[in-house]
Amino acid sequence: MTSLSEQGAVVYADDSVLSASRALAERLGWPIWALQNPPTEVPQTFFLCYRDGCLKLLDKQTLKKGGLAVDVDPRPGEQHSYPAPKKDLLAQAIGKKTKSVIDATTGWAQDSLALFRMGYEVSCIERSPVMAELIADGFQRLAQKDWVLNRQLQTPKLMLGNAIELLAGLSDKPDCIYLDPMFPAKRKQTAATRKSMAILRDILGDDLDRADLFEAAWQATGKRVVVKSPDYAEPLGGKPSETYQGKLLRYDVYLK
Ligand SMILES: C[S@@+](CC[C@H](N)C(=O)[O-])C[C@H]1O[C@@H](n2cnc3c(N)ncnc32)[C@H](O)[C@@H]1O
CATH class of the missing domain: 3.40.50.150 (Vaccinia Virus protein VP39)
Incomplete structure (x- = not known):
């Protein structure tokens, strides 16, 4: 298995997230490239990208659209009051x-x-x-x-x-x-x-x-x-x- 640092790259869609993306790539020691201008060979299998107002984890299928972020909203069926009832x-x-x-x-x-x-x-x-x-x-x-x-x-x-x-x-x-x-x-x-x-x-x-x-x-x-x-x-x-x-x-x- 390749190490995690070899598996990932930071990608960015536009210049508004460039400095945050650069800082992220530096913290993780990952390469960085523009989504519109990928390198000819992409050895990585996972990507991080600031998209839709949050940081998302992408794989090759979700590189153009989608991805997973930490969902901070209540789960389906959960009461929206605070504090939510301690019943589950x-x-x-x-x-x-x-x-x-x-x-x-x-x-x-x-x-x-x-x-x-x-x-x-x-x-x-x-x-x-x-x-x-x-x-x-x-x-x-x-x-x-x-x-x-x-x-x-x-x-x-x-x-x-x-x-x-x-x-x-x-x-x-x-x-x-x-x-x-x-x-x-x-x-x-x-x-x-x-x-x-x-x-x-x-x-x-x-x-x-x-x-x-x-x-x-x-x-x-x-x-x-x-x-x-x-x-x-x-x-x-x-x-x-x-x-x-x-x-x-x-x-x-x-x-x-
Ligand atoms: C199954 S996931 C936890 C899912 C989480 N309960 C949730 O609601 O999303 C396990 C996570 O624990 C982390 N983890 C496992 N052992 C750990 C350890 N010894 N120290 C810190 N993190 C650990 C893993 O990196 C992984 O992200």
Whole structure:
């Protein structure tokens, strides 16, 4: 497998995003080129591009149009009030009395953002510099939403690095550490999940150090660790204290 830095390039559609695109390419050590003027040979398989008001991850099919960004709007069916009610399985697993949560595997930040909308104090860790750029762009857009501005809410803090190391260096223990590492896929996923998670798996691979991550989270948490896993996977930390079973996934809760 080629390294991630060889897989990616920054592309830009027009000069209005040129300086932001250059800065992004420099941070990632990626080449940069204009969308209208691609090099004769394009060895890369993934691209980042400022398009439609956000930073998007593209592959060769979506190079001209489309792409994936961190979606900061409520999920379909989610109540638009703030704080949103803590009633789904995720909230039950995190705990209604829990205040501070560290999401140690932020990815597309969909769980972090759902927790943020429910009023939890959320901090995020992500080790992929590419995902961290996409998340940071999403959080900047979140900070501009009326409901965030009007309430003067602080958007989640994002830390770039391996959570196994970052959790060991925390000065304060959060109430909860949340883990959703990449498990090997066993079945076809739904269209939306397939798109965003499959692309993540393609660029990052499975998280083979997830057992060490659980251990680090267990040492660093104040009260609980919650692990989201596919229903076919063995519990990451042995027998959980509680389990919240969904259709195709479950949340295993480990209480201190
Ligand atoms: C399955 S995705 C998480 C999806 C996320 N829950 C969401 O709602 O979009 C897993 C993410 O965790 C990150 N990750 C896995 N192990 C990590 C670690 N030890 N430290 C930091 N990030 C990690 C991966 O890079 C990947 O982006």
